[in-house]
Structure formats: structure tokens, C-alpha cells
Amino acid sequence: MERRNFLKTAVAGAIAGTIQLNNTTLFSKERSQEADYDLIAVLGGTSAEMYARAIEAMGGISNYVKKGQRVVVKPNIGWDRLPEEAANTNPELVAAIVKDCLIAGALEVIIFDNTCDEWQACYKNSGIEAAAKAAGAKIAYGHEEKYYKDALLPQAVRMKKAKIHEAIINCDVWINVPILKNHGGAKMTIAMKNYMGIVWDRRYMHANDLQQCIADLVTYPKRPVLNIVDAYRIMTQNGPKGKSLEDVQMGNALFISPDIVAVDSAAIEFFNQFKKMTIQDASHVAKGEELQLGTTKLKDIKIKRIRI
Amino acid sequence: MLMFLVIKRFRVVFSLILLSGFIWYFGAVRVQVEQGLSLLLHTQFVPALLSSLGASLLVLVAILLLTLLFGRLNCSLLCPLGVFQDVVIRISNLFKTKKQRRFRYTKGVFWLRYSILTLTALLWAVGFTWPLLLLDPYSNFGRMASSLFKPVFYACHNGLHYLWPDTYYFQSYSVGSLLGWILPIAIFVTVVGMSAFRGRLFCNTICPVGSFMGLISKYAAFRPLIDNSGCNRCGRCSFVCKAECIDSKGQQIDHSRCVSCFNCLIACNEKQAVRYVFCWKRPATHPSNRRHFITSLSGLAGTVALYRFVDTKNHQVSNRQTIAPAGARSHEHLKRFCTACQACVAVCPTRIIQPTFRGYGLDGWMLPAINYQNGFCTYNCNRCSQVCPSLALERVPLEEKKLIRIGKARLTLKHCIALKDQTDCGACDEHCPTKAVHMVPFGTQGLRKPVVDDEYCIGCGGCEYICPATPKAIVVEGLPIHERALPPVVEEQHGIEDIDFGF
Numbered sequence: 131m132e133r134r135n136f137l138k139t140a141v142a143g144a145i146a147g148t149i150q151l152n153n154t155t156l157f158s159k160e161r162s163q164e165a166d167y168d169l170i171a172v173l174g175g176t177s178a179e180m181y182a183r184a185i186e187a188m189g190g191i192s193n194y195v196k197k198g199q200r201v202v203v204k205p206n207i208g209w210d211r212l213p214e215e216a217a218n219t220n221p222e223l224v225a226a227i228v229k230d231c232l233i234a235g236a237l238e239v240i241i242f243d244n245t246c247d248e249w250q251a252c253y254k255n256s257g258i259e260a261a262a263k264a265a266g267a268k269i270a271y272g273h274e275e276k277y278y279k280d281a282l283l284p285q286a287v288r289m290k291k292a293k294i295h296e297a298i299i300n301c302d303v304w305i306n307v308p309i310l311k312n313h314g315g316a317k318m319t320i321a322m323k324n325y326m327g328i329v330w331d332r333r334y335m336h337a338n339d340l341q342q343c344i345a346d347l348v349t350y351p352k353r354p355v356l357n358i359v360d361a362y363r364i365m366t367q368n369g370p371k372g373k374s375l376e377d378v379q380m381g382n383a384l385f386i387s388p389d390i391v392a393v394d395s396a397a398i399e400f401f402n403q404f405k406k407m408t409i410q411d412a413s414h415v416a417k418g419e420e421l422q423l424g425t426t427k428l429k430d431i432k433i434k435r436i437r438i
Numbered sequence: 439m440l441m442f443l444v445i446k447r448f449r450v451v452f453s454l455i456l457l458s459g460f461i462w463y464f465g466a467v468r469v470q471v472e473q474g475l476s477l478l479l480h481t482q483f484v485p486a487l488l489s490s491l492g493a494s495l496l497v498l499v500a501i502l503l504l505t506l507l508f509g510r511l512n513c514s515l516l517c518p519l520g521v522f523q524d525v526v527i528r529i530s531n532l533f534k535t536k537k538q539r540r541f542r543y544t545k546g547v548f549w550l551r552y553s554i555l556t557l558t559a560l561l562w563a564v565g566f567t568w569p570l571l572l573l574d575p576y577s578n579f580g581r582m583a584s585s586l587f588k589p590v591f592y593a594c595h596n597g598l599h600y601l602w603p604d605t606y607y608f609q610s611y612s613v614g615s616l617l618g619w620i621l622p623i624a625i626f627v628t629v630v631g632m633s634a635f636r637g638r639l640f641c642n643t644i645c646p647v648g649s650f651m652g653l654i655s656k657y658a659a660f661r662p663l664i665d666n667s668g669c670n671r672c673g674r675c676s677f678v679c680k681a682e683c684i685d686s687k688g689q690q691i692d693h694s695r696c697v698s699c700f701n702c703l704i705a706c707n708e709k710q711a712v713r714y715v716f717c718w719k720r721p722a723t724h725p726s727n728r729r730h731f732i733t734s735l736s737g738l739a740g741t742v743a744l745y746r747f748v749d750t751k752n753h754q755v756s757n758r759q760t761i762a763p764a765g766a767r768s769h770e771h772l773k774r775f776c777t778a779c780q781a782c783v784a785v786c787p788t789r790i791i792q793p794t795f796r797g798y799g800l801d802g803w804m805l806p807a808i809n810y811q812n813g814f815c816t817y818n819c820n821r822c823s824q825v826c827p828s829l830a831l832e833r834v835p836l837e838e839k840k841l842i843r844i845g846k847a848r849l850t851l852k853h854c855i856a857l858k859d860q861t862d863c864g865a866c867d868e869h870c871p872t873k874a875v876h877m878v879p880f881g882t883q884g885l886r887k888p889v890v891d892d893e894y895c896i897g898c899g900g901c902e903y904i905c906p907a908t909p910k911a912i913v914v915e916g917l918p919i920h921e922r923a924l925p926p927v928v929e930e931q932h933g934i935e936d937i938d939f940g941f
Contacts, residue, residue, distance in 0.1 A: 171939050210818050246869060246904075248787045248816050255818070271607040314877045314886070315864020332865075337906035339861040366931065373873050373926045379933055399941035403934055411884055413862075428941050435939055 168431035169387035169396060175438035177223035177362045180384035183436050184358075185230065188386060194355040197235030199302035203227050203267065204354070206309050206324055207243035207258050209371050210251040216363035216378040217371055218252070219309045221261035223360050223384075227305060228265035240297045242270035243327040246371075249273040270297045278330035285421060286346035288339055293330035294350065306354035306390070310361040310381065310397050312369035312405060315340055318412035319370050320394045321357040322348050345417035348390060353423075357393045359385040366404045379404055391415055391424025392431055399428070442703035442714060449514055449700060453521040456481075460518040464583035464784050465591040467609050476825040479781050481516045482576040483647050485827035488775045502654065509655040509698040513641055513648055518583075519575035520641055520697065523633035527680055530634035540677040541637050543685045546695055551642065555649040568801040571777045573646050578625045580779035581793075581804065585622035612812065617795040621804055637680030642695045652694030659718045662702055664689045669711035675702035684712075760797035761808040761897060761916035764815070764842040765823030765831035768919040769798050776830035778804035782822035788813030790899070791822060808844070810899035810914060815844075817871035817898060840871075843921040845897025845914040847875060847890050853911035856880075856887045864888070866912050869900030872926040875912070888912065893924045 170187045172180040185191050195201055205219035213221055228239045241262040245252040249272065253259040259269055271277055278293035298304055308324035315336065316323050325347045326332050335343035361381035368377045383400060387393040394415045401407050409415050409426050419426050459478045479485065486497035501512055513520045531539050558569045571577060592611040599606040613619075632640045641648040655661075664675070666689055676684040679702055683695035691702075706712040763782055766772040783791045783806055794807035806822075808815065820839040823831040834842065847866075855863040860881070866888050867877045874894035877886035888901075890912075901912045 171941075173937065173939060210816060248813075248819075251787065251816060251818065268604065274608050274610055276608050276610070313864070314867035315862050317862070333904065333906035336863045336865040336904075337855055337859075339859065340864070341862050367929060368873050368876075370868055371871060373871065374928045376928045376930055379931060382937065383939075396939075396941055400939060403937060403940045413884075433941075 166432065167434040168389055169385065169392050169428075169433045170436065171396060171400075171433060172384045172386075172436045172438065174382050177220045177360060177384065178226040179438060180362070180382075181223055181226045181230075181358065181386075183438065184384055184386040187434050187436065188356075190234075191227075191230045192234045194305070194388075195231045195234045195236050195303055198237050199235075200300065201231045201236040201239045202270075202297050202301040202304035203231070203239055203241055203262075203307055204298070204304060204324065204328060205241065205243065205258055205307045205360075206319075206327065207241075207252050207256050208246045208327065210247035210255050211372065212255055213257045214363065214378070215372055215375060216309065216311070216365045217369075218256035218258060219307050219360045220362050221257035223358070223362070224258050224267075224307060225261040225265040227307060227358065228262055228267040231305075232266050239267040240270045240301065241267045242272045242295060242297050244272040244295065244330065244332070245327075270295070272297075272327075275330050281350060283346055283349050284351075285349040287342055287417075287421070289335065289343045289346040292347060292350070295328045295330075298328050298352065301352075303355045304352070306357045308357070308359055309364070310359055310401060311365035311372075312367060312401070312407070314369065316344060316412060316414060318394070318398055318401065318407060318415075320359055320397045321354075321390045322394055322414055322418055325350075341412075341414040342417055344414035345421050345423070348418055348423050349421055354388075354390070356386060356388055357390045359393055359397045361385065361397060361400060364401065364404065366401070389424040389431070391418045391426055392428065393424075394418070395426040395428055396433070442700060445714075446700040446704055449511075449698075453515050453524070456516065457518055457521040457525070460579065461583055461587055464580055464780065465587040467591055467595040476781070476785070479576075479779070479825060479827035482827060483512065483517075483651075484570065484574040484576060484777055485779070488777070488828035488830070505651050505654045505658065507659045509658040509661055509693060509696055510648070510651045511698045512651055513638070513697040514699045517575050517641075517647070518579040519629065519645075520638070522579060523629060523638060523640065524680070524699070526630050526633045527637060541679050541682050543676045543679070543687075544682045546683070546692060547643050551649045551652070554644060555646045558646045565774065566801065567774055567777070568803070570646070571804065572621070573644065574777045574779075575641070575645050575647055577777040577779035578622075578629075580781060580784075581622045582626050582629075584780040584784055585619050586626055612789075614792055615795060618793040618804065633680075637682055638695075638697055639682070641697060642681055642683070648697075655696065655698075656693045658693065659716060660714055661693050661717055662691055662696065662698075662700075662712055662714050663717060664691060665711045665713060668709040670709065674705040674707075675712050678702060678705040759916055760794060761810075761845045761899075761914060762798075762920070763791055763806060763808060763822045763831055764820065764839045764844050764920070765826070765834045766844075766920065767832065769802075770918075772805060772830050773798055773802050774830075775828050776805050776826075777828055778806070779827070780806070781825045781827060782806050782831055785821040785825050787819060787821065788816055790815060808899065808916075810902045812903075814869070814899035814903040815897075841896065841923050841925060843896045843917060843923045845899070845916045846892060847895050847897065847901050847912055847914050849875075849888060849890050849912045850909075851887065851911065853907045853909055854887060855907050855911070856885055858907070860885060862886070863906065865904040865906055866901035869904050871898060871900065872896060872923070874923075875901050894926055896923045 170184040172184045205224045207218050209217040211217035231239045279296050279299050281294040282291050306321050308321045311319045313319040322344050361383035363378050364381040365372050365377050366379050385393050385396050395409050398409050463475050483501050490498045562570045599608045673686040676686040681695045681697050683692040702712045762772050790808050790813045791806045792809050793804045797807040798805050820836045823834045866875045872894045874891045875888050878889050880887045897914045899914045902914050905912050
């Protein structure tokens with residue numbers, strides 16, 4: 131090959147490469163132009179209805195999930211509890227999201243959690259395994275260390291690496307679907323806290339400044355494209371496991387945003403109507419803002435409020 | 439002739455099905471135990487004997503009736519260790535010449551048999567169950583299967599996982615304490631060795647159940663008998679007699695050792711001199727008969743009588759730390775009735791029930807104890823108590839089990855992360871199903887520390903398992919006598935009107 135040709139090719143390649151690299155950023159700008167809002171809050175109605183209205187306002191799931199992509203939907207399946215006990219994400223919501231992703235052309239949708247209680251009981255009694263399978267999702271196992279792979283968290287303050295579930299590592303996009311609950315340790319468990327189900331060693335986090343570790347974990351470079359907070363039923367006391375149905379109140383709400391800090395902040399403000407809680411108390415949220423993972427200043431972002 | 443072949447085939451097929459069931463029960467990698475499968479455990483003599491004191495006599499009576507009617511069919515049909523030996527005999531035959539396969543009549547070691555039986559029974563009667571635990575064939579099989587066969591099941595299961603990772607989950611296998619392997623390996627070596635060379639020698643020398651059955655089978659309604667007129671003393675029947683109890687020269691069968699395998703009936707194919715016939719009221723044909731029977735039976739009666747009078751309630755408890763599964767009532771009750779068959783170990787979904795070495799004292803070696811190192815007791819689970827065939831773990835309904843306090847959480851605040859590092863943790867509170875452990879505010883930074891309300895604690899170990907501190911800030915201490923916890927308090931909430939977005 132002549133030197134000139136070689137150079138031409140190299141330059142062409144470099145340009146192409148740059149465009150390729152920029153593509154994601156270009157793409158995300160495009161996306162935020164399409165979605166007119168940073169956060170959607172829906173009140174009243176069933177989980178499926180609220181999800182449908184919210185995602186419509188966000189410009190549809192196809193803004194976030196592309197044809198042929200491998201998708202992970204990560205609910206909270208932490209406890210051996212029934213749906214009405216509100217310890218786990220509402221299976222109806224999980225099913226609606228799964229269906230939507232498949233309609234948008236997702237190659238596969240995977241559901242998993244690293245449960246706290248015995249995993250098969252959690253998958254079964256939460257109703258999530260059955261609902262997700264019926265909607266066309268695959269269930270991944272998360273009960274053994276084997277399913278987790280080392281990942282670096284370069285932006286983290288304290289926890290610089292973690293073992294993260296292979297489904298998250300291998301997927302193209304993932305959607306974070308927590309349930310809104312009070313929490314004895316972290317004060318609140320919403321979208322950021324739901325990350326604890328994608329790591330193997332939760333004890334390490336508890337032992338090394340839990341609130342900081344939660345924020346650190348969210349710095350994992352592959353962020354969820356959407357955080358969908360299930361507040362249909364909310365656990366307002368004795369969380370995260372709860373001990374009776376009396377711990378549950380009807381929230382009839384749903385929050386959705388690509389900004390994990392904002393969605394948690396909104397959910398805490400909502401929760402505050404039931405039980406006193408501030409964003410400062412659930413300090414992992416503020417720590418997330420410090421790490422530039424999002425904003426707690428809800429006034430600065432575009433929010434759409436929908437009442438059904 | 440054809441009928442004998444049919445009943446023998448039936449015996450073989452039926453016993454192999456049962457054996458497979460037992461192996462599957464103790465070995466399989468699964469969380470949900472098939473309810474029907476645990477019924478298998480209720481076909482066994484020693485558990486039936488133990489549970490008969492507290493519950494139904496039905497199984498015990500059925501097994502005794504079976505023996506009285508058909509001889510020791512129990513040993514050829516129901517006993518998993520017996521059938522396992524038949525399998526070993528079959529396999530060992532593959533490595534033998536035709537001549538080596540032949541069994542030879544022996545007189546049997548009567549003094550040893552009945553000494554073991556009497557001693558085991560007497561010791562059990564005075565409150566020392568361990569010899570029975572050591573010798574019970576069913577429990578030995580259970581221990582063997584759960585220690586030695588289970589790893590094979592795990593290997594197969596994980597092999598399937600590598601072939602179909604979406605369908606079969608991976609399950610790591612932990613060997614546990616090697617001390618728990620001593621007994622199963624010892625019994626495996628003994629049983630395999632004895633049966634490969636001498637047929638059912640174990641059953642007719644060591645096994646106290648076999649010896650006891652032998653006392654009854656001598657008088658069984660149906661017994662194989664040699665017809666003197668038709669017999670030409672060819673010896674075929676004794677060649678195939680794995681109990682080594684047919685004296686073909688003397689044309690006698692020792693029915694106390696005969697396990698009703700029906701092999702002799704098939705072997706005597708020319709003249710049908712050996713027949714399985716109704717011979718009720720006909721005296722036992724072998725010497726050493728009635729006196730043995732009466733002595734042993736009165737020994738057993740004495741044993742039961744003695745048992746009733748011996749007070750075992752006030753024995754000292756050797757170790758206060760050990761946690762017995764819910765339904766055990768107390769360490770003493772467990773030691774009295776448990777034969778360490780590992781049925782509860784096999785069904786525990788979180789694998790926290792393990793055979794212990796010294797947890798209950800040396801006479802409690804192999805008894806099940808709970809260890810919270812790798813898991814904790816699932817609140818919505820009472821499977822261990824549902825499968826125990828000897829009722830050492832009593833059948834407690836789930837709602838009842840949720841209130842049984844098997845241990846108490848003990849908090850050492852100076853080790854607690856919240857105080858030591860001044861950061862949020864709350865892992866213990868998170869896992870507590872009754873909120874006996876809950877968080878209270880302390881200090882000025884909005885931190886919270888755990889407290890334990892003893893009366894609501896059931897000792898499930900969620901807190902101990904998850905506590906990230908080293909050493910653990912919260913551990914569960916076992917209770918030698920289980921207690922009843924208060925039901926969790928339902929904290930009423932007032933719903934709010936006019937829910938708004940809040941922001």
C-alpha cells in the first residue's frame with residue numbers, strides 16, 4: 131500500500147472512530163430532546179396504567195430500549211414475601227415493563243436479584259418469577275458467587291471495586307425497578323439502594339459506611355437507562371422486610387426518570403407525606419449528588435405530574 | 439413355581455423403587471421437598487418405634503404384622519440399608535467366579551446378635567439413645583446417603599448446569615465438618631465389605647432391628663420350608679441364600695435369619711422342595727428357639743417398662759450454645775428421640791441444619807444442630823419438622839413455628855459497626871422477621887443502633903448471619919429448652935387523606 135493511501139485510510143478510520151465514540155453522546159442528546167421531561171410522576175391507578183402513562187410521557191420505551199438489545203429489568207425481589215406485603219416490587223409492574231421491552235424489539239429481557247431471604251422462596255412468593263416469565267422474560271440466578279464478576283468503580287470514594295452480576299455486565303441496557311420502602315439501615319430504599327441486589331458482597335457495604343458504598347456502587351459506569359420507582363404499595367415502617375400488612379400503605383404512585391438521584395429525591399418527598407423523612411437523612415442520595423450521579427434539586431429539572 | 443418367581447420379581451422391583459426414593463430424598467439438590475417422598479421415611483421400624491410413644495402406633499403395628507405374616511419382608515423390601523446390600527451383592531457378583539458367588543450355610547453368631555439387641559434396647563430404655571442411633575439401619579442409610587451420595591448428586595446437578603445454564607442453577611457444595619463423615623464412612627465400609635463377602639451378615643449379626651424381627655419371623659405365618667421327601671440335598675438353595683441360613687444338608691432353615699428374599703424358592707427349580715408355605719402354629723424348625731424368644735421378649739417388655747419409669751427430664755445440658763431446630767422442644771427431647779437420620783438436614787432450604795459433633799455432648803454425635811454461618815432459618819418454613827419420622831422434631835404448623843424460640847439474639851454493642859465506625863448499617867434489623875431487633879437513634883448525626891427485644895426474638899439467626907462486623911456484634915445462643923415468643927406487635931398506622939406528589 132502506498133503511504134498516501136495508508137494515511138488516507140488511517141484518517142478515515144480515525145474520523146469514523148471518533149464519530150462512533152461520539153455516537154452515544156450524540157444519541158443521548160437526541161434522546162433528551164425527544165423526552166420533554168426529566169422526571170414523570172404519576173398518581174392514582176394501577177401499576178400497569180401508571181407505567182403506561184409515564185413511559186408515554188417519556189417518549190415511549192423505544193427511546194431507551196433498541197431493537198435487538200439484551201435488556202435486564204432489575205426489580206427488588208429481596209424477601210420471601212407476598213406482593214401485598216410490599217417488600218418486593220409489584221409483579222404487575224415488572225410484567226408491564228417486560229412486555230413493553232419485548233414489543234420494542236428487545237432480544238431478551240432478564241430478571242434477577244441477589245435476594246436476602248432464600249432465593250427460590252423469594253422468586254416464587256414475590257410473584258415476580260411467574261409474572262415475568264408469563265410476560266416473556268428470562269429468569270437469571272443470583273444466589274451463588276459464581277454469577278458475579280469483578281468490576282471496577284473508578285469514580286467511587288470508598289468501594290473501588292465490587293462483584294457485579296454477570297447479567298448486568300453482559301446486557302446492553304438495564305432498567306432499575308425498585309419499590310419504595312423505609313429501611314432500618316439506609317433509612318430509605320429506593321432506586322440507589324436497589325443496586326445492592328446486583329452485587330455479591332453486601333456485608334462489605336454494611337461494614338464500610340453503607341451510605342457511601344451505595345453511592346459508590348451507583349458510579350458503576352453502566353447506568354440504568356431508566357429508574358422506575360414502584361410506589362403503588364409502600365412500606366412505611368419496619369422496612370425493608372416488614373412484619374405485617376399493617377406496615378403497608380397504598381401510595382398509588384409511580385416515578386420514572388433516567389436520573390437516579392432525582393427519582394430517589396422525588397420518592398422521598400412523596401414518602402414524607404406518610405412518614406417523616408428527608409433527603410439529608412437518607413444520606414446516600416446526597417452522596418450520589420456529590421458524585422455527580424444526578425440532582426436532588428427537583429426545582430431545577432423538568433417534572434411532569436400526571437393524575438389518573 | 440411361577441408364583442414364586444412373580445413374588446420375587448415384585449420384591450426386587452418394589453424394593454428398588456423404594457431405595458431410589460430414599461436415595462433421591464437424601465441426595466437430591468432441591469429446595470422444595472416432594473411431600474409424597476417424605477412419606478417414605480414413615481415406613482421404617484425404629485422411627486416408628488420412637489414416634490409410637492408420642493403418636494400413632496399404626497406403622498409399628500403394620501410392620502410387626504407384616505413380619506408375623508411373611509417373615510422379615512421388612513428387611514428385603516422396606517429397609518433401605520438392606521436393599522442397598524442386595525445391590526452391593528449384585529455388583530460384587532460381577533467380579534466373582536460362579537463358585538465364589540455361592541453362599542455357605544453358617545450357624546450365625548447368636549450370642550452377639552442378642553447381646554447387641556438387648557444392650558441397645560436397655561440403654562435406650564434408661565435414656566441413652568445413642569447406641570440405637572449408631573445401629574439403626576435406616577438412620578445409617580440416611581447418614582450414608584446424605585454424606586456420601588449427596589456430593590454425587592451435586593456433581594451431576596452442576597454438570598447439568600454447565601450444559602444448560604439457564605435451566606439448572608449452580609449450587610456450591612460445602613463439605614462441612616469432617617467429623618460428620620466418620621460415621622457414614624465407617625458404616626459404608628463395614629456394610630459394603632460384609633455384604634460383598636458374606637451377604638446379609640450385617641443384618642444378622644449387628645443390626646438390632648434384624649435381630650428383633652428375627653424373634654418374630656421364627657413364628658411367621660408364611661415361611662420357606664424344605665420338603666424332606668422332595669429334597670435331594672443338592673444345596674442350590676443354600677448357595678443363593680444371602681442370609682446364609684439354609685442348612686441344606688440338615689434340611690433346616692433358620693427363620694430368625696431369613697430375610698424373605700425368596701431366592702431359595704427360585705433356585706430349587708427341579709423338585710420344588712423349598713416352598714413358601716402357610717405354617718401357622720407349626721413350631722420353629724431351628725434349634726435355639728422358644729427360650730430365646732421368651733427371654734428377649736421379656737427383655738424388651740422390661741425395656742419399655744423401664745423407659746416409662748426413668749426420668750430423663752432433669753438431665754444436665756452439656757452445651758448451652760447449640761441450637762436445635764424448631765420442633766425439637768429441648769436438647770433432651772432431641773437426644774431421646776433423634777436417630778440422626780439426616781431427614782431434616784436433607785430438606786433444609788438454607789442448609790443451616792448440620793450434624794453436630796459435640797454440640798449436645800458426646801452422646802449427641804451426629805444429631806442435627808443449626809449453624810448460622812452460611813444462612814439463617816427461613817421465617818416461612820417449617821419443613822424440617824414436617825419430615826421427621828421419629829417425631830424428634832414434632833410436627834409444628836407454620837404459624838406455631840414462627841413463635842418457637844430456639845435461641846436468643848445476644849448483642850455486643852462495642853463490636854457494632856454503627857458505634858465502632860459511626861456509620862449506618864442496620865443489616866440485623868433488615869433481616870429480623872419479628873422486629874425483635876430494631877434500630878433506635880443515638881448520637882447527633884442521625885445514626886441508629888440496634889436493640890433487641892428478647893420477648894419477640896425467635897432465634898432465627900438472620901441478624902447473626904448478616905452481621906458484617908468482625909467479631910460478630912450479634913449472635914444467637916441456643917436454648918436447651920425451647921420457649922415461646924410473643925407474637926410480633928402489629929403497629930397500626932393511620933392512612934393519610936389526599937395523597938399528593940409531595941414535591
